[in-house]
Amino acid sequence: MLPSHRGARAAALAPVRTGLFRTVLPTVLALLALGVGTAPAHADTVLSEQWHLTRMQAQEMWRTSTGAGVTVALVDTRVREVPELSGRLLPGKDFRGGAAGERNDRGTTAASVIAGTGKGPGGQESAFGLAPGAKVLPLEISDGQGTGNAAAQGDAINTGLAPALRYAADSDAKIISVSLSASSDTDEVRAAVDYARSKGKLIFAAVGESLIDAPLVQYPAATPGVVGVSAVGKDLNGLRKAGAGLAVDLSAPGEDIISACAGSTGLCRSEGTAVATALASASAALIWSEHPAWTANQVLRVMVGTAGGPTSGAVRNDFIGYGIVRPRIALKTPGDPGAADRDPIADYRTASPTPRPSASASASVPQEPSGGAGSGPAQGAPAVAASDGGHSGAFWLALAVGAAGLLCVGVAVPPLLADRRRARPAGLSRP
Structure with missing residues (x-):
């Protein structure tokens, strides 16, 4: 775990903080009266460093649902029993089946992103998962690393994927989350998807x-019946290296995701579509x-209907699909879940993906959307915050800048907070 900076450092900052509070308090109270929120009370916790949970307003959601009573079958590499997953893991199963590839523990990261309890070694505070009340059923398969070309790697993945999917289908898990991807699927994998x-x-x-300029969606995300998940960064634009195409259905945060892991520090930074898929799951x-009587189709329909979609006004695009998942909105105002037996995802898998935007376009600043729940971010287009119920990143940035001007401490306060916050991430390792 990372070292604490509370002791002598806190004492040294106490006089400065006292002076700041005397100066700032009246203005802060005025801002609160206008509806402008303040920073979390415990700014030096690991939770405060998990930007995706802050952006998704996880603590507000947890007052309604923590995922209790739901099991997620995680098809990934090995999952270690780290302290943050205590009580969250069910007995798993190994489906490597003698497939080539180096065994690793990256599945621990995905499991922690899903159901981390926030309790590290000795009960000290640590990283949370988005659904800390859910259970995880770990199903290990080979990732095919070190096998040579993409075809060989895909063969190693598919060797375990089909039986893992069938096992998950026969389990009590409601959700199956597949972190790994291959360049093709097989008849066995397609049949297993249909069975599940x-x-x-x-x-x-x-x-x-x-690493190519126009990556395509891999499998099983591109297999009919599977929800393909892409990743967005902190700017809420799609990650440039993520797969793109008509099989992209939803997106979730996938950059600088801090979670528990099997690394030497116990905490890791991760990025990519695997952690985004864990967050979607x-x-x-x-x-x-919250709605245990719903079917998979109804849960998915609500997720699609409340996603922060493309700002272009399109129903979807090839980079973020229908949009970024917004579970807080889905819990608060889910809308009509629709028919229990009707799949809400249209078949987009027969057309060509749209062109990849330029680097300058993909870095554009988020703008205020013109639509409601269906408006949101897109790769190469202005993005909408995935958790703010309609306000964009620029909206909150404007409020922050305005508040800083009113407080007149724009120089003094940020360095103090940043100094404490940098201490934790600096020691994080990558899984």
Whole structure:
């Protein structure tokens, strides 16, 4: 775990803080009267460093749902029993089946992103998952690393994927989250997806990453019946290296995600579509826990209907799909879940993906949307905050700048907070 900076450092900052509070308090009270929020009370906790949970307003959601009563079957590499997952893991199963590839513990990260309890070694504060009340059923498969070309790697993944999906289908898990991706699927994998769907399971899979300029969606995200999940960054634009195409259905945060892991520090930073898929799956767990009578189709319809969609006004695009998951909105105002037996995801898998935007376009500043729940961020287009119920990142930035001007401490306060916050992430390792 990372060292604490509370002791002598807190004492040294006490006089400065006292003076700041005497100067700032009247203005802060005035801002509160206008509806402007303040920073979390415990700004030096690991939770405060988990930007995706702050942006998604997880603590507000947890007053309604923590995912209790819902199990997520995680198809990934090995999951270690780290303290943050105490009481969250069910007995898992190994489906590597002799497939080539180096065994690793990256599945621990995805499991922690889903259901981390926030309690580290000795009960000290640590990282939370989005659905800390959910259970995780770890199903290990090979990631095919070190096997050579993409085809060999895909073969190693698919060797375990089909039986893992069938096992999950026969389990009590409602949600199946697949972190790994291959360049193709197989008849066995497609049949296993159909079987899991027939059992009422909701399947999410990472669309994968690529170093080429126009990456395509990989499998099983591109397999019919599977919800393909892409990733967005802190600017809420799609990650450039994430897969793009008509099989992208939803997106979730996938940059600088702090979570518990099996690394030497116990905390890691992660990025990519695998952690985004874990967050999409956790979002579904929050919703299903609150509405246990709903079917997979109804949960998915609400997720799509409340997602922060493209700001262009399109129903979807090839970079974020229908939009960024917004479980807080889904819990607060889910809308009509629709027919229990009707899949809400249209079949977009027969057309070509749209062109990848330029680097300058993808870095554009988020703007205020013109629509409601269906408006949101897109790769290469202005983005909408995935958790603010309609206000964009620029909206909150404007409020922050205005508040800083009123407080007249724009120089003094940020360095003090940043100094404490940098201490924790500096020691994080990558899984």
